[in-house]
Amino acid sequence: MKLFPIRGGIHPDYRKELASEKAIVSLPMPALLYIPLQQHIGAPAEVLVSEGQTVKKGQMIARGTGAVSAPQHASTSGRIKAVTQIPAPHPSGLAQTTIVIEPDGKDEWAELPEPIADPFTADAHTINERVAISGIVGMGGAAFPSAIKLNLGTQKKLDTLLLNGAECEPYLTCDDRVMREHADEVIDGARIMAHALGVPRVVIAIEDNKPQAIEAMTLAAKPFAQIEVVGVPVQYPMGSERHLVQAITGRETPAKKLTADIGVVVHNVATARAVHHAVRHGRPLLSRVVTVSGAAVRETNNIEAPIGARVSDLIAYCGGFVVEPASLVNGGPMMGQPLPGLDVPVIKGMSGILALTAAEINAQPASACIRCGTCVTICPCGLVPVEMAAFIRKDNFEVAARLGVMDCVSCGSCSWVCPSHIPLVHYFNYAKGMINAQERERRKNDQTRVLAEAHTQRVEAAAEAKRAALAAKKAQATAATATEEKASA
Numbered sequence: 001m002k003l004f005p006i007r008g009g010i011h012p013d014y015r016k017e018l019a020s021e022k023a024i025v026s027l028p029m030p031a032l033l034y035i036p037l038q039q040h041i042g043a044p045a046e047v048l049v050s051e052g053q054t055v056k057k058g059q060m061i062a063r064g065t066g067a068v069s070a071p072q073h074a075s076t077s078g079r080i081k082a083v084t085q086i087p088a089p090h091p092s093g094l095a096q097t098t099i100v101i102e103p104d105g106k107d108e109w110a111e112l113p114e115p116i117a118d119p120f121t122a123d124a125h126t127i128n129e130r131v132a133i134s135g136i137v138g139m140g141g142a143a144f145p146s147a148i149k150l151n152l153g154t155q156k157k158l159d160t161l162l163l164n165g166a167e168c169e170p171y172l173t174c175d176d177r178v179m180r181e182h183a184d185e186v187i188d189g190a191r192i193m194a195h196a197l198g199v200p201r202v203v204i205a206i207e208d209n210k211p212q213a214i215e216a217m218t219l220a221a222k223p224f225a226q227i228e229v230v231g232v233p234v235q236y237p238m239g240s241e242r243h244l245v246q247a248i249t250g251r252e253t254p255a256k257k258l259t260a261d262i263g264v265v266v267h268n269v270a271t272a273r274a275v276h277h278a279v280r281h282g283r284p285l286l287s288r289v290v291t292v293s294g295a296a297v298r299e300t301n302n303i304e305a306p307i308g309a310r311v312s313d314l315i316a317y318c319g320g321f322v323v324e325p326a327s328l329v330n331g332g333p334m335m336g337q338p339l340p341g342l343d344v345p346v347i348k349g350m351s352g353i354l355a356l357t358a359a360e361i362n363a364q365p366a367s368a369c370i371r372c373g374t375c376v377t378i379c380p381c382g383l384v385p386v387e388m389a390a391f392i393r394k395d396n397f398e399v400a401a402r403l404g405v406m407d408c409v410s411c412g413s414c415s416w417v418c419p420s421h422i423p424l425v426h427y428f429n430y431a432k433g434m435i436n437a438q439e440r441e442r443r444k445n446d447q448t449r450v451l452a453e454a455h456t457q458r459v460e461a462a463a464e465a466k467r468a469a470l471a472a473k474k475a476q477a478t479a480a481t482a483t484e485e486k487a488s489a
């Protein structure tokens with residue numbers, strides 16, 4: 001297949017060798033599971049259970065609410081110990097509502113939905129409904145509810161499902177292992193998704209530094225002419241949705257548009273596996289593979305962990321730390337977020353837990369910009385990071401927005417290359433948060449203004465109606481008096 005070059009990009013030290021040869025192992029069931037209501041983009045789920053209640057494995061314990069949401073399920077059987085607030089795996093460390101389950105050790109399944117025996121004769125709605133009630137969200141890290149993306153075939157003209165197996169973030173190897181060890185499940189999930197989307201073509205893109213994954217997936221895809229497995233160059237951030245679409249199709253996603261607007265829907269390989277489980281076996285999303293890596297951890301691993309196990313459970317399984325980590329990261333080192341501590345739970349979008357030493361993070365104090373322009377040369381989105389940062393420093397978000405900060409995919413490449421060690425991507429994440437907050441505020445004010453105007457109109461209409469009724473009454477009374485006077489004359 002002809003590949004198209006992507007702009008910019010970098011070649012960090014990938015350090016995949018730390019965990020890539022570690023086969024997936026299952027985490028022994030922890031003493032407690034912590035299942036947050038918000039593990040996805042959208043509205044948090046709504047609790048369906050109460051303290052003291054017993055639950056079975058796979059039972060829905062919180063249902064999705066609103067148009068964009070996802071339900072949560074019990075990862076094993078046990079008793080609801082509490083519905084409480086605990087810190088989320090987010091840099092803010094803010095508490096969020098979480099269901100705490102005390103496993104009973106029986107791992108007893110709830111009654112599951114019937115498998116869809118032949119998904120290729122089922123309609124798209126049936127597949128999407130199954131994916132939605134199974135709580136499946138994008139497992140590459142975005143955690144967007146997958147059923148909504150699978151429904152795009154009804155709204156857009158699509159031609160390709162692109163399965164993202166690039167895994168371009170350094171250290172992470174969970175997708176590599178899923179493709180090597182569960183290729184048949186991934187391929188089956190991809191075929192089901194393509195059927196739901198109504199697309200004739202599936203491309204599975206894998207970075208060339210995963211030859212065994214390419215081989216396993218190629219073998220599993222062999223019987224299906226619609227599927228093509230493609231090795232793509234090792235170039236960070238090749239795994240960013242927009243860049244992968246460009247590398248495979250040559251099409252560029254316009255600003256403020258989705259890849260679906262140019263005919264391509266992208267899903268992660270682990271998401272495809274979850275779809276296979278939900279459709280073929282009726283099983284909701286109860287676990288995920290997490291890479292535990294970094295030089296500070298005693299033993300690196302790729303661990304299939306139940307959703308709700310704590311980071312500390314996985315670290316303990318890996319033998320703890322050899323040195324105190326200088327940094328704990330949720331995800332990869334480029335786009336991941338700092339972990340606020342070890343007590344936070346594994347959630348559906350958590351692909352990695354990195355315990356990095358000071359030498360690995362190589363933190364250096366920032367100094368003044370030397371106007372070298374390197375950040376401009378490597379930005380894969382064609383932005384001018386140095387200029388955007390200068391305006392953000394002055395809190396001028398309007399100009400930063402005009403310069404395209406909202407198109408920044410937060411890949412961190414500019415920060416990585418900057419010889420002055422300026423944390424550019426932090427500026428952009430901050431600005432995007434501020435611009436989104438301002439936009440929300442503006443929408444709220446617009447809504448309030450519309451409501452206030454409607455209220456004023458209603459009050460004026462009521463007053464007008466009252467005046468008209470009074471006038472009519474008065475006219476009636478005058479007419480009656482005139483009739484009486486006429487009669488008595």
Ligand code: SF4
Nearest residue numbers: 379408409411412414
């Ligand atoms: S973080 Fe944003 S500005 Fe920096 S290189 Fe990546 S896309 Fe460009």
Ligand code: SF4
Nearest residue numbers: 369370372373375418
């Ligand atoms: S890479 Fe750093 S020093 Fe060079 S222009 Fe960009 S911000 Fe300035």
